Amino acid sequence: MRTRIVLALSGVVVVLLGTPTPAWAHNSLRAATPAQNATLTTAPTQITLDFQQRIDPAFTTIVVTDASSRRIAATDPVVTGATGTARLTETLPNGSYLVAYRVVSADGHPVQGSYPFTVADPTAPQVAPPTPAPAAAAAPDDRRWTWLAVAAGTLATLAGLVVVTLIGRRRRARPAR
Ligand SMILES: [Cu+2]
The missing domain is CATH 1.20.5 (Single alpha-helices involved in coiled-coils or other helix-helix interfaces)
Known part of the structure; x- marks a missing residue:
């Protein structure tokens, strides 16, 4: 009898420990535009992040940086329910970018993360590689x-x-x- 109770209890413990944390227990990013790792043929004009819970507008940060870690000019995020949107106030040239976010969800838990996306607009003007200075002009001085x-x-x-x-x-x- 006692053995049976112990076995039953340990079964409950196993079930409790083994059950993965339900998705609703903590907030997390549900969807993003541009999407994670997306390659866009048109430069985005805003970043929209959809979370699973309402987020606090006072503690919502969305920052976009380019490949050289330069911060892209953007508005403060506008928050509606579980969605935060930052409008980019400069045009993104072709290249890779990182979206970093930090929000505080309705249950008070901070959530942060980052993800990359790429802009590859085939119609964008090609950035010319820096032209090397003409060798002939520099040579006499260098030689001296x-x-x-x-x-x-x-x-x-x-x-x-x-x-x-x-x-x-x-x-x-x-x-x-
Ligand atoms: Cu939580």
């Missing part, structure tokens, strides 16, 4: 400085040799004790 450096180096070496030689002579000239 190179020769000066070589001459200075040679002089320094010669001076060093002279000093070493003089010291050596003086040592040899000293009478042995």
